[in-house]
Amino acid sequence: MKISIIGLSNSGKSTVFNTLTRSDVETGSFTTAKAAPNIAVVRVPDKRVDILSDIFLPKKKTPAEITFQDFVGIVKDNTKKKDTMFSEEVKQSEALVHVCRVFNNDTVPHPDGTVGPVRDAEILELELIMSDLALVDNKIDRITKELTRKKTTEMLLEKELMERLKTILESEKPIRSVELTEEEKKILKGYCFLSQKPMILLANLSEDQIENPPTQILKEFAANARIEFMEFCGKLEMEISQMEPEEQQEFLKEYGIDEPARDTFIRKTYNMLGLISFFTVGEDEVKAWTITRGTEAVNAAGEIHTDLQRGFIRAETVSYDDFMTVKALSKARDKGLLRQEGKSYTVQDGDIINIKFNV
Numbered sequence: 001m002k003i004s005i006i007g008l009s010n011s012g013k014s015t016v017f018n019t020l021t022r023s024d025v026e027t028g029s030f031t032t033a034k035a036a037p038n039i040a041v042v043r044v045p046d047k048r049v050d051i052l053s054d055i056f057l058p059k060k061k062t063p064a065e066i067t068f069q070d071f072v073g074i075v076k077d078n079t080k081k082k083d084t085m086f087s088e089e090v091k092q093s094e095a096l097v098h099v100c101r102v103f104n105n106d107t108v109p110h111p112d113g114t115v116g117p118v119r120d121a122e123i124l125e126l127e128l129i130m131s132d133l134a135l136v137d138n139k140i141d142r143i144t145k146e147l148t149r150k151k152t153t154e155m156l157l158e159k160e161l162m163e164r165l166k167t168i169l170e171s172e173k174p175i176r177s178v179e180l181t182e183e184e185k186k187i188l189k190g191y192c193f194l195s196q197k198p199m200i201l202l203a204n205l206s207e208d209q210i211e212n213p214p215t216q217i218l219k220e221f222a223a224n225a226r227i228e229f230m231e232f233c234g235k236l237e238m239e240i241s242q243m244e245p246e247e248q249q250e251f252l253k254e255y256g257i258d259e260p261a262r263d264t265f266i267r268k269t270y271n272m273l274g275l276i277s278f279f280t281v282g283e284d285e286v287k288a289w290t291i292t293r294g295t296e297a298v299n300a301a302g303e304i305h306t307d308l309q310r311g312f313i314r315a316e317t318v319s320y321d322d323f324m325t326v327k328a329l330s331k332a333r334d335k336g337l338l339r340q341e342g343k344s345y346t347v348q349d350g351d352i353i354n355i356k357f358n359v
Contacts, residue, residue: 001066001067001095001290002067002068002093003066003067003068003069003093003094004037004071004095005068005069005070005097005099006074006086006090006097006099006124007099007120008073008074008101008111008120009072009073009111010073010101010108010109011120011204012101012108012234013071013073014038014070015234015238016070016097016099016202016232016234016237017038017040017068017070018238018241019234019237019240019241019262020241020265020266021041021068022241022242037070037071037072037089038069038070040067040068041065041066042065042066043063044267044288044290045259045263046063046064046288048277048279048288048320048350049062049063049288052279052286052352053286056281057283058283058284058285059283060285060286061286061287062285062286062287064270064275064277064289065290066266068097069090069093071087071090074127086127086194088192091192093197094198094273095198095200095269095272095273096194096198096199098200098202099204099234100117100120100121100124100201100202100203100204100218101117101120101204102203102204102205102209103204103233103234103235104206117203117215117217118217121201121218121221121222122221125174126172128194128195129169129173129174129195130169132165132175132193132194132195133166135192135193136165136166139158139162140159140162140163140166147159157183157187158187161188164178165178169195174196175193175196176225176226177225177226198228198273199228200230200265200268201218201221201222201225201227201228202265203215203218203229203231204234205234206235207236210231210233210236213231230268232261232265233261237260237261240252240260241260241262273292275290275292276290276292276293276349277291277349278348278352278353279350279351279352280352280353281329289303291347293349295346295347297315297341297344297345297347297353297355298312298343300347307357307359308355308357311359312343313358314340314356315341315347315353315354315355315356316353316354316356317338317340317345317347317351317352317353318337318338318339318351318352319348319350319352320350323337325337
């Protein structure tokens with residue numbers, strides 16, 4: 001799963017990227033375009049993996065992972081042409097994080113001269129919409145030409161949907177604001193519309209704004225735009241992320257913080273995508289496997305290996321909470337907590353699963 005970090009120039013995107021990924025990419029005031037994004041794979045914080053590892057003492061423990069991509073900041077003066085703002089890498093990502101500048105910092109001047117979070121959020125939202133509008137216009141043109149040669153029900157339905165989306169986008173509303181039928185969702189599945197993607201609006205604060213963040217209007221914007229919202233102090237969180245584990249724990253304890261905002265944010269992106277984790281456990285490895293919520297057991301088995309899916313017999317399953325009452329699979333079996341589930345069982349977040357198969 002790839003998440004693209006986007007935002008206007010000098011919004012603090014690279015600082016956020018460094019925080020999330022514990023990287024050390026260049027930050028500061030820069031607007032020079034570059035071809036390749038910064039990319040890093042991030043482990044999804046999950047205490048359950050650590051606790052299960054303490055019980056099974058495996059040779060290896062493997063948390064779930066998400067890939068983050070940090071793209072160069074958008075410079076308004078360069079946004080003259082449609083469909084040139086966002087690379088294919090952004091369009092192919094599963095979700096977006098819009099880092100919106102709330103902090104003041106004279107050493108990192110705002111391109112507009114003044115900090116205006118809502119203004120900036122509206123600018124980027126419009127860029128997403130304009131990119132999608134260019135794609136819709138192109139698709140309508142192609143379908144119209146194809147219809148002169150042959151007409152099919154599918155093509156007519158697709159053109160009708162594209163024309164509907166065109167009207168919405170021209171009114172400067174995102175595709176995520178449209179109520180779609182299941183059939184329409186299937187039609188759009190192959191597209192990469194930016195304003196349809198799940199998105200988090202990340203309000204990037206300064207340290208002196210944490211206790212009383214000036215973000216109420218920005219929150220309202222996010223709610224109206226149907227996007228997730230979170231406050232985040234990139235500078236402070238980057239410093240926390242670069243501490244040694246013991247030093248970090250002492251710092252969080254001193255300030256009464258349960259966990260770094262970094263961890264909260266990573267889990268938020270995971271949940272926003274409708275993802276859950278199930279676990280396989282043993283002496284060799286304790287591993288969190290990523291699946292979409294609603295996945296059936298036979299398809300979850302395929303995430304482990306195609307042979308398990310092809311030869312699926314049953315899934316021995318116990319919920320994490322039930323397992324923690326006994327802390328041993330043998331005891332879970334004796335107490336009737338270890339269930340035998342078939343192919344159509346819907347895997348739940350935290351299930352500990354052993355796939356029985358025969359190929």
